[in-house]
Amino acid sequence: MYGMKADYKNWMPKGMIWSFLGGAVLSLALCLLLRNIKWLAILLAVIAVFFGGLTVWSILMYRAFSYNGRRRMSAQIIEGTAARVKLPAGGKCLDVGCGSGALAIAVAKRNPQAQIVGIDRWGAEYASFNRALCERNAQAEGVGNTSFRQGDATHLDFPDGSFDAVVSNYVYHNIPGDRQAYLLETLRTLKQGGTFALHDIFSKARYGDMQEFVRKLKEMGYQKVELIDTTDGAFMTPFEVRWMALSGSALLVGIK
Ligand SMILES: C[S@@+](CC[C@H](N)C(=O)[O-])C[C@H]1O[C@@H](n2cnc3c(N)ncnc32)[C@H](O)[C@@H]1O
Numbered sequence: 001m002y003g004m005k006a007d008y009k010n011w012m013p014k015g016m017i018w019s020f021l022g023g024a025v026l027s028l029a030l031c032l033l034l035r036n037i038k039w040l041a042i043l044l045a046v047i048a049v050f051f052g053g054l055t056v057w058s059i060l061m062y063r064a065f066s067y068n069g070r071r072r073m074s075a076q077i078i079e080g081t082a083a084r085v086k087l088p089a090g091g092k093c094l095d096v097g098c099g100s101g102a103l104a105i106a107v108a109k110r111n112p113q114a115q116i117v118g119i120d121r122w123g124a125e126y127a128s129f130n131r132a133l134c135e136r137n138a139q140a141e142g143v144g145n146t147s148f149r150q151g152d153a154t155h156l157d158f159p160d161g162s163f164d165a166v167v168s169n170y171v172y173h174n175i176p177g178d179r180q181a182y183l184l185e186t187l188r189t190l191k192q193g194g195t196f197a198l199h200d201i202f203s204k205a206r207y208g209d210m211q212e213f214v215r216k217l218k219e220m221g222y223q224k225v226e227l228i229d230t231t232d233g234a235f236m237t238p239f240e241v242r243w244m245a246l247s248g249s250a251l252l253v254g255i256k
Contacts, residue, residue, distance in 0.1 A: 097171030119151030
């Protein structure tokens, strides 16, 4: 819509920044109040420094991710993931955990002849993401081939083989439990011959052995399955990976 600008918000929730700042201020205030009890004052000072550090770190994260800042890492990841998807005319794509709609809209722009469905559970820690925001962003971008609805990545409300492509970015690592099972649940909804491009933090601690998972997909008949490292400068630099705690970021791609 003319004059409207998309607002994709930020993957670093503002609420988290405020909580860290609150923790720093509160522990500092208690430290000053209880300064006569030396050991307690020292402990509270250490806690204040810890929360102060987290506050600075989260603000720097916010700036690096921001769509309005100089770095625009989120935009780089979204565009890099969307570029993996080519949909046939009349094709359908699912974006799992669509947040503020950025990836669904980027895929929709590149594939104007297809329909993109974004699902998200919304609420919880990402309080600023919601369905109305996704719809406003699609409108602001002049995109008419998206739709958004409430859904759960762990139990998708779609029959097997519903989509020609499935995409997702930085979603499954947020969900506790068997993350390889969540990937299989997403792939269940993909048609035979359909494409997948799933970006996440595929660290061993979160996912277990992903090389084994890649082998398993190949045994199941999936083709061109690859886990592409995105921490080598493709989406982020090795230095950013370290300070932003994004180690293990990769794109799982292939064809069913
Ligand atoms: C870091 S944000 C990424 C949003 C979006 N994919 C993007 O790239 O801008 C993570 C998203 O995952 C969603 N999410 C977390 N658990 C979910 C679940 N079980 N089902 C659906 N969405 C979920 C959150 O609501 C949030 O919108």
